[in-house]
Amino acid sequence: MDITQLDTPSLLVDLDIMEANMRQVDDFAKEQGIAWRPHIKTHKSIEIAKLQMANGACGITVAKVSEAEVMVKGGIDNILVAYPLASRTKLKRVAALFPLATIILTIDSEEQAAHVQEFFQPIDQEVEVWLKIDSGLKRCGVDPGEPTLRLAQYVSERCPNLKLKGLYTHAGHSYAATDYEQIERIGRYEGECIVASAQLCEEHGIPIEVRSVGSTPTFRISGKVPGITEIRPGNAVFYDAIQVGLGAATYSQCALRVMATVVSHRPGERLVLDTGSKSLALDQGAHGNATVKGFGHVVGHPEIVIQRLSEEHGVASIEGETSLRLLDRVQIIPNHACAVMNLFDQVHVVREGQVIDTWKVDARGHVQ
Known part of the structure; x- marks a missing residue:
């Protein structure tokens, strides 16, 4: 009608525009030889997540366990939970998803890592984890460089059930930028701090398979940094007036x-x-x-x-x-x-x- x-x-979504936005992200990822894992907190829709996967996404990113539960029920089987979980209630819900999908958890401190290890050790469950790096937002995350290395060593040596495979960050402070030059500086550092931290870990014998960056305003910048393997833009599926105001x-x-x-x-x-x-x-x-x-x-x-x-x-x-x-x-x-x-x-x-x-x-x- x-x-x-x-x-x-x-609420309306223009399918032609949305599909074009998806293709642009996928084209950029292919040009750089990297993967993309969109954050679905933007759309919260199984149908749109499936379209993103059909358009080349390697998996999805969620902020909450309940979002992961919905997406797994909808048939999405590769999910990063980009939020540091520690409570037994949430970890129990995550554990219930492991037979159905690949679920990747986030670690940003030794204390949190200890809680996750303590939960999964008795059930002998191996869990893939990525370290969350603070690239300037000052929210969750360990500082890049030596602090990242120390946390990686702790997870690798003290948490046998946690299998460290990646580092990731979110340059959300790009939304506070006053001009696009500032966004470019934030985006370059976003990628560079992840790559440098990963290289430091590997110099100490800890392989880092995934180096992931996010933020819709910066993904075209941080995604070009040599050594980055993945981008995670969320808002780029729709864009909005804030993105227009930022020049993105x-x-x-x-x-x-x-x-x-x-x-x-x-x-x-x-x-x-x-x-x-x-x-x-x-x-x-x-x-x-x-x-x-x-x-x-x-x-x-x-x-x-x-x-x-x-x-x-x-x-x-x-x-x-x-x-x-x-x-x-x-x-x-x-x-x-x-x-x-x-x-x-x-x-x-x-x-x-x-x-x-x-x-x-x-x-x-x-x-x-």
Whole structure:
């Protein structure tokens, strides 16, 4: 059916744009001779994960055990859990997935490694692990260089059930960059610190098979560093207004849209859309940097700026003249696609203005 038959607010994904985004990532990976393992916290969809695998991805990345459970149930069988797990509750859930898929765990400290080893030793389970390296975000991760080597030695010598195969990092602080030159510097260091840390480990007899980098703003930079073997962009499947603000994408590459209706209009002053914080989220930047204007980009209407959100209302100012009237519809490119996807139960798959399918947002709300 035509998208005009949908009620609003509705979440749309343009299949042509999304598939083009996937091909661009895959083409880049092939050019560099590396793998790509997209982070599915952006879309939380089994169908989209399968499309990524069909378009060349070697596996997927998740943030949460519950996301991994959903993806394994959907048939995805190679998953990096990019989050340091230590509790017995979560490790027990992970262990239940091992007969069904390759599950890779993250280590970022000796204390955490000891907890993971203590859990898996009695059941004699071998676990593939990668070390999380802090390349500047100052969130999780061990520092590169000597601290990485010491942690690698601890895991290799003191944790017989943990099989160290990789190092990875996420340069999320690139979202706070003030210009693209800064993003380039962050991206180069992201790749270089992983490669240098891996080489240091190998000089001490610890082989590092995988050297993985992430972050949508930086993957085209860090992925070119010699020695990197894998990239993990997540947001690149959709892109969004924040990525446009950072210079990492254009609006024409933004596949995810929220369709809204004008529900109130005061000519020359403001109009109100039926999309509030429960459908657009409140993001206006990431990691301390505001990169967007308003709460989403209204496609084709630069005169409309969504100035404030309540739960169900998007209140927009009118800068000059507008053709929009009561009951007119607009499409809004969200500031942060990942947060918006997690607000909807389903996404309508659109090609040339026609709804060709509707997919469940399978891991929506799976935050454990």
